[in-house]
Amino acid sequence: MADKLISILLIEDNSGDRRLISEMLAEASANEPGIAFDVQYADRLQLAIEYLGQHRAEVILLDLGLPDSQGLDTLKRVYSEVPELPIVVLTGLNDELIGVQAVNKGAQDYLIKGQVDTHLLRRTIRYAIERKQAEERERRLQLQLNLSSRLASLGLMVEGIAHEINNPLSSVIGFAQMLMYEDLPENIKNDVKMINDNAQRIADIMNNLLTFARQQNLQRTYININDIIRATLQMQAHSLESNNITVILQLDPALPSTMADATLLQQAFLNLIINAETEMKQAHGKGSLLIKTTLISDTIQISFTDDGPGITEANLTHLFDPFFSTRGVGHGTGLGLSVCYGIINEHNGQIYVQSQPGKGAVFTVELPVVAEGKRVEVA
16 A cells, blocks of 8 residues: 655755754654655745745644744744644754744644654654644634524524515516516517516525525435536536636546435536636636545545635635625625535535635535435434
């Protein structure tokens, strides 16, 4: 079995320290079967930031005293670039206090040069990764709880409003359609048609709101998520091609089938694809969309990764709220992502997003694997 490769960026300007740490990591790889370390180096902060903008790393080993940056400001600048990565700070013998301060500022741990051996270095890296993953799970869970609480209250209000609007709206549509068959002057017929068209648009909005508010009766069948994704892409193929969007598929061929509503999931996936397409087109007239499926324990994970403009932290907390939109008036209803939330929630799944301004966005959907014919209880 191939070794698990852990990619490390060592930001250190002292060649002796770089060589020593590299030798320790090589020894750690030799002594721990199944684990290998891939170490890349940067001796300047600016070079490290440029590298992180183009390459993947899982851990950063960071010397705070660099030729182009000193002290905690070095950590602050790296952390602002890649807050999702665990950072282990390297300090001198007389700088243990700054190591403690670095942990308080976001680093996962610190190591004192001259007091590091192979075992300590390997253990620190492993624990840094595990702690960062635990922090991310906790952060995501808290966001999900806050979002669920807020949207549950909103859903109850939406349900009531939809009921009050749909009754008179049905009459408006019915009478407008009856009038369209009457012998009326052409200009009056056009006015009646406009009334009907706009009433239908309101009806569509209300249907989307009800989808968000979990008022759908799911028609579950035994489906494969990969097939749903391919069918959804086929529907949007012409638009994606016209807007210079390259789609990359990484679909797990061993993905199990599950009981789900194919039509509603297709609607959710289509909304996510159109959202990514629109953002990339507006940002730079082209883009790349990676769609990936994988099985994690008993959960199917589907991710949509774009290289669009990204999302600010302030907007992330409201992204799934009905009618919330970062686009101008007349560019959509702001219901697409809230509809996705309602559909995924109805399937007892989760949807969340990770993003930074200028670095694209990753929308992740998680759906439980449900055996064929098994009765599903909605949470």
